Amino acid sequence: EWLRANGVAVTKVHPHGDYIHAEATVAQLQKMSNGVFQTYEHKTGAKVWRVTTGVNVPAEVAAAIDSFAGFHGFPLSPVVVDSKLKQKLRAAGAVTPAVFRKTYNVTDVPKTGKQNIQAIAQFQGQYVDDKD
Numbered sequence: 798e799w800l801r802a803n804g805v806a807v808t809k810v811h812p813h814g815d816y817i818h819a820e821a822t823v824a825q826l827q828k829m830s831n832g833v834f835q836t837y838e839h840k841t842g843a844k845v846w847r848v849t850t851g852v853n854v855p856a857e858v859a860a861a862i863d864s865f866a867g868f869h870g871f872p873l874s875p876v877v878v879d880s881k882l883k884q885k886l887r888a889a890g891a892v893t894p895a896v897f898r899k900t901y902n903v904t905d906v907p908k909t910g911k912q913n914i915q916a917i918a919q920f921q922g923q924y925v926d927d928k929d
Contacts, residue, residue, distance in 0.1 A: 799858050803829050826868075830854055834868070845871060 800807055800819050809818040823834050823846050830852035838844045848868040878886075897903065 799829075799855070805829075830865070832868075837871070839874075843872075847871070 800817070800821075803821075803825055805819050805821040805825055807817060807819045811817070821829070826832065826848075827834055830848070831850075831854075832848040832852040833850040834846045835849045836844055836846055846868065847870075848865075852865050854862065898905070
């Protein structure tokens with residue numbers, strides 16, 4: 798109701814009401830959230846809009862919002878890794894499917910065509926720090 802009252806196009810509502818996808822202009826978002834958005838342009842010409850102040854919405858709306866996503870951080874530039882670097886990484890013990898299978902004792906599993914719903918992530922050189 799709040800979105801539509803502000804002229805925002807609601808494009809999708811999850812069947813259980815868990816999320817709403819909506820499209821709005823930067824001007825609409827600034828008005829609705831009392832946030833200030835800034836345009837940043839990469840040297841490639843790509844542009845992104847980011848909120849620079851935080852957002853503030855009515856209390857009854859805030860109670861229903863879990864996240865205001867897509868307006869913080871910056872996309873990473875693509876990294877091109879040449880074949881020589883790939884070889885060096887493998888030689889240095891980089892994580893490959895073979896290393897993963899050996900480390901976690903995972904056997905080859907035939908593909909079933911079903912969608913995978915599990916994932917495992919490993920970050921080399923990253924550790925838990927109480928200051929984080």
